[in-house]
Amino acid sequence: MRHKYRKGSSFERELKRLLEKEGFAVIRSAGSKGVDLIAGRKGEVLIFECKTSSKTKFYINKEDIEKLISFSEIFGGKPYLAIKFNGEMLFINPFLLSTNGKNYVIDERIKAIAIDFYEVIGRGKQLKIDDLI
């Protein structure tokens, strides 16, 4: 369990550094239920639940997502599920997730609704060189 905990918090620290480089003030939560990071920049507020996995398929507890959504509605900020998946950082609007069970399934199909870091911070989709040619 400790290894999994350490991997999660290193992703949080990485995302915190990225956000700070873009001019956000960021806090990492001491608790761990549903909200891991909150970032603000002159009134623009982004709220993140961070999940990381080296597997090609993993599950996220519905309760954590509900907590992320309700916290963001009370606070007044945009919620994102931030996942590190096969080394790639993806962001999902939690309102787009659906399940008929107790957990959400995260696999390759999530990419259809995921956006990247630059879209989250409002700098449009980061065009990769191969997108241009």
Add this chain to the structure above:
Amino acid sequence: MRHKYRKGSSFERELKRLLEKEGFAVIRSAGSKGVDLIAGRKGEVLIFECKTSSKTKFYINKEDIEKLISFSEIFGGKPYLAIKFNGEMLFINPFLLSTNGKNYVIDERIKAIAIDFYEVIGRGKQLKIDDLI
């Protein structure tokens, strides 16, 4: 040191519960430098550095206050130094603090510029019965 740390975080938890009862969404910071709690309620953001002491006089590091102010300006929220002092909870606008040294001195005189919890959350000064008669 561990006793002092535990006392600090119990004050943070107490303030977190009070804010949540008033309808705020609150995060306790995993770090400890300058910002301990951030609370939001539909876009209204309050940012706290919490200090507690059983002494009648204690010192607060200027650097912590500067971090609280700069974080709040970037994030876009109202900063407060929250102190628990002889059992009483007081809130100070950090911009009102002054010192010509490396630390701010907190003693009875701080009450002249301190406000109470209800003023912080915008419900006006909590009138005590003896204020009324």
